[in-house]
Amino acid sequence: MAGVRVQRADFDIGAETAALTAGRADIGAIGSFLGTVRDIAGGRKITAMTLEHYPGMTERAMGRIAAEAEARWPLLGCTLIHRVGRLLPGENIVLVLAASPHRHAALEATGFLIDWLKTAAPFWKKETFVDGSEDWVEAREADGAAAARWGALPPG
């Protein structure tokens, strides 16, 4: 039921929403989260963000996160798309969609999916600064705490 993709290409929230809801009149509520590249990181201007992932494990981890959301909330479908490769400020990085008959289920599942995507899927970000220097982004304590709010994922 969940659509999970890792891709270099951009995606379109309108097309993905249409694909998730096409021909259905039982949904009622679609929550979504769209993450984009900010041009500032730690107070420094960045010129690019490069995303690396662990092919194979990433799709498995995303599938598990989606399956867990579908077990916790009455979802009628969800979509997780994460881009990899070199992205410019303003470009799309990640899209989460969660469809449900009920709005709180849709919105809570959306929050769950993005919090866990940040902490349980093997992606790594590197930032390129205006002077050409590069730095790997450090994991944020707050992201772990945000995911932990939802309790543990079951072992995979």
Next chain:
Amino acid sequence: MAGVRVQRADFDIGAETAALTAGRADIGAIGSFLGTVRDIAGGRKITAMTLEHYPGMTERAMGRIAAEAEARWPLLGCTLIHRVGRLLPGENIVLVLAASPHRHAALEATGFLIDWLKTAAPFWKKETFVDGSEDWVEAREADGAAAARWGALPPG
């Protein structure tokens, strides 16, 4: 900063997201909620949903709700669109978008905006059933409680 609209015409989440984020690289996170017409209400099949509103007051109320969200969270913009008139099952009813540098601000503001839109903006829904009978939707206790979670809106 907020875009607030009441309209008969459909809207497109992709176009609205693009309009909200156009030319910006400071956003990072866009939360959204899309409400659509379900074909079932209280266990009965519906063939249409008709939305009435109070022109003038509706736009004021939506503007106040958006302004309150912008006061509570560090938003870089939000969009509230609510359709009126006769809608068919599967059609879009309402769209909320909230843009922020931070994902929890974007998602919490999205939840706040839709909860308050349901309880503090003068819209009324009438359902048409397969036998041609019609009924006004009754306000749900749960919707009032959901909005009350966020505390009171300041007097307008």
Next chain:
Amino acid sequence: MDATPPIRILYFAWLRERVGVSEESVTPPVEVATVGALIAWLRELSPRHAAALVAGKTIRCAVNQDFAAPDTPVAGGDEVALFPPVTGG
């Protein structure tokens, strides 16, 4: 003595259907100075008003496009809207 301007009354949803009009202008006596008193006065206008403004059904009100309570003051020139609890979103 100057004429008091009328109060403009708007009805929405099933209130509009029961009263049979979406809008009317009324000039109640000056003692009718609150939302609660106005609703009680409107109820006596016609059987349709009585049926629409039946006690026991929750009716919400806005005065000049702000949500109002039974003790909210009303006066000539105001726009008063009567409607069921809202169900948008």
Next chain:
Amino acid sequence: MDATPPIRILYFAWLRERVGVSEESVTPPVEVATVGALIAWLRELSPRHAAALVAGKTIRCAVNQDFAAPDTPVAGGDEVALFPPVTGG
């Protein structure tokens, strides 16, 4: 005696950059039977490995594409990935 298949090691992000390869196959002695022991053994392979697997830096691990802990068993034929804490989303 049959040959033990090698362990396939994958490195990601700054670990990959420091080690200088994204992937290698190794055959440690049979006593190296956990993730923790494997990391300690890899650290001795070369100065680049030592620099990448420096103590004090948080390193995460997956065995056969599941997140693993220092006491997770590893054996020949496994796919073991070493990487910094993830930063996607």
